[in-house]
Amino acid sequence: xxxxxxxxxxxxxLPVGEQPxxxxxxxxxxxxxxxxxxxxxxTLLVVAISIANHGKPDPGGTARSSDHATPxxxxxxxxxxxxxQPVGATxxxxxSGYPHTDQGAQSAATNYAVALGGxxxxxxxxxxxxxTTIADPAALPTLQTRLDQGxxxxxxxxxxxxxxxxxxxxxxxxxxxIPVGAKSSGYNPDSVKVDVWCTGLYGLAGERSVKPxxxxxxxxxxxxxxxGTDWKLTDVSRTSGPAPVPPDQQAATAEEITGAVEQxxxxxxxx
Numbered sequence: 001x002x003x004x005x006x007x008x009x010x011x012x013x014l015p016v017g018e019q020p021x022x023x024x025x026x027x028x029x030x031x032x033x034x035x036x037x038x039x040x041x042x043t044l045l046v047v048a049i050s051i052a053n054h055g056k057p058d059p060g061g062t063a064r065s066s067d068h069a070t071p072x073x074x075x076x077x078x079x080x081x082x083x084x085q086p087v088g089a090t091x092x093x094x095x096s097g098y099p100h101t102d103q104g105a106q107s108a109a110t111n112y113a114v115a116l117g118g119x120x121x122x123x124x125x126x127x128x129x130x131x132t133t134i135a136d137p138a139a140l141p142t143l144q145t146r147l148d149q150g151x152x153x154x155x156x157x158x159x160x161x162x163x164x165x166x167x168x169x170x171x172x173x174x175x176x177x178i179p180v181g182a183k184s185s186g187y188n189p190d191s192v193k194v195d196v197w198c199t200g201l202y203g204l205a206g207e208r209s210v211k212p213x214x215x216x217x218x219x220x221x222x223x224x225x226x227x228g229t230d231w232k233l234t235d236v237s238r239t240s241g242p243a244p245v246p247p248d249q250q251a252a253t254a255e256e257i258t259g260a261v262e263q264x265x266x267x268x269x270x271x
Contacts (some may be wrong), residue, residue, distance in 0.1 A: 109222040113220045117198065122173075161173060205258040
């Protein structure tokens, strides 16, 4: 029987599986909108992390760039180590062919200091070879005379050597100069003065030595001139110090010093 419009209206609720599709769509989540929201959140996180890390040093990059960086000294340590690449030529066993630069002059002066501070300077023939090799030809006669007076005669006797620069029988003459640092002043392309701070060993090693081997600190001041092909010596002088406080260290025996001198060779090239 048909119902009239006057009858009260009723609402029929169907089971979920039988509800119209329009009602289901109203209550189901929307996958596309959820996916977009997730992507936005992830993107924001990536951007935030990038901003936070921006400006932080890259340990790997720093290590690679430092391989080619100029070394610098720690605060309060003074000038950093310096010097050009080692020269490849020698003359009479002494390095030669230094760059026409301030650094080249410092390297020349440092190596000349080693040559001037060795045992060969106490023998006339080897001394003349050394001075002729490192001296400016124009200054050679005056320089040779001064160094003959400085290393021969009375000076050799003070070291316990004979007139030919030889140690007494059974003794070993020890003299080595070890540069510690160098500085230049008044540099110009034609000339420069270089001070080389050194430590050194000198004395006679042997059981009956009255001049045992000891160490000292001194500074050699070398004046150099550019001769057109290399830096050459025109003058040299020596002052004492500066010397550090000596350590509280037991001195070696004469036998130990002699063995060290015979076993440890000196260095021909200083810097």
